[in-house]
Amino acid sequence: MENILIEKQDNLAIVTINRPTKLNALNKATIEELHNAFNDLNNDSSTKVIILTGSGEKAFVAGADISEFAHFSVSEGEQLAAKGQELLFDFVQNLPTPVIAAVNGFALGGGLELAMSCHFRIASTNAKMGLPEVTLGVIPGYGGTQRLAQLIGKGRAMELIMTANMIDAETAKSYGLVNHVVPQEELLDLAKSIATRISNNSSVAIAKAIESINANYEDGVNGFQTEIKNFGASFGTEDFKEGTTAFLEKRKAIFTGK
Template identity: 60%
Template sequence: MSFQNIIINKEAAISIVTINRPESLNALNAQTIEELSQAFSEIEADENCRVAILTGSGEKSFVAGADIKEFQDFNSGEAENLAKTGQDKLFNKIENLNKPVIAAVNGFALGGGLELAMSCHIRYASDNAKLGLPEVTLGLIPGYGGTQRLPKLVGKGLANELIFSAKMISGERAKEIGLANEVFPLEELMPECMKLATQISRNSPLAITKAIAAVNLSDTEKGFEKEIKSFGELFEMKDKQEGVLAFLEKRKPQF
């Protein structure tokens, strides 16, 4: 599929997805959500890809939010459908992808942009990053999973503070509260993401897929059950055989 609003580059086993709407600070519109959905479907099916990095073009913005012009005249039914479609097509898809997605937050990550970053498995931010959920200033609430994912990452109290106040926080503050894993100077952000992605790509893709599914259930009653079952299933898979054999032979595994 050819894309108008995103760019995909591949380096070894890593796919880099760049949202390319710099004129609108990479705001999410319906077409961009559709293209990202298709891109991640392709990444999921690509056996040669083991890790994905998601970022925004330019040096100012990861994603500055949703494209408000598209939905300003919606009624309640249309708005509900917008939120459900976006969550199903993109945000939940990324969270449940069979391989890790690293968000390289290079600037503004506001509203739907922060929700997009939160749907990724890992978040690295630049030192010029500004993160926030400003929806209540529009008389709305986050609709792409923000009220659900933010409390899991930072706790209910901090999530309430950020959502109710609509304040923007820095990358450093995001790291302090657990919203960002690490913060780097802007010029070091992508190299550091690549370094992490490369390290991840050397590990068992089968085990990582199982780990993603188990971690995603960590706040539910089914989490322990999922971990136990996945642990057992991996004993019948090729990666466990290679990993254990490599350990015993004192060599690096070849997954």
């Protein structure tokens, strides 16, 4: 891994995009490394939660690496978006392991799209977010037009994308784009605290919850039916037996994720 760092702490994993001289901009190699890292961590049963952040104090991810696609043709541009969405952005959104974005500075273009792919976001007070693609004569291609509208509503998404404006962390919080805003020095501590609370719960139930919530945003999928199916499936897990038994015995449940 040349562009990312991975640190394991108990049941948590911290993935740091490490291209500080490029403000952690996403290029093809970084996207592939992130895919491999998320895939490996998801397959590691000891990893209950993943925290994603950027190196340094300036940027989470300041955008995509424009030099890689400045001379692309129509078909190459379409392939770039399709492959990127499949390899990373859709992949993260549908990952059974929870992913928290700790936005520690600029999250622009592909950076905001990556943060929005995570299951939820927290931000430092110096964070700035936006989708400035129209200033380059292109539109967001890694799911930005879809996820931004889902998260903050159609009207606000239209304005942000068409004006290419950046918003600060407090505005992002008021829009529902991020859940919490804290000083940068407290950002990872908060992420770890939330991640620890998540890791104490049933990972198999959390995976089913992620699938059920995401189903509401899939065309042709009835989210209520997905919830019913996953609710029923929960009854066949060891974690359900342990959770209900522990409740009745008035003790803390010890989940195995099975």
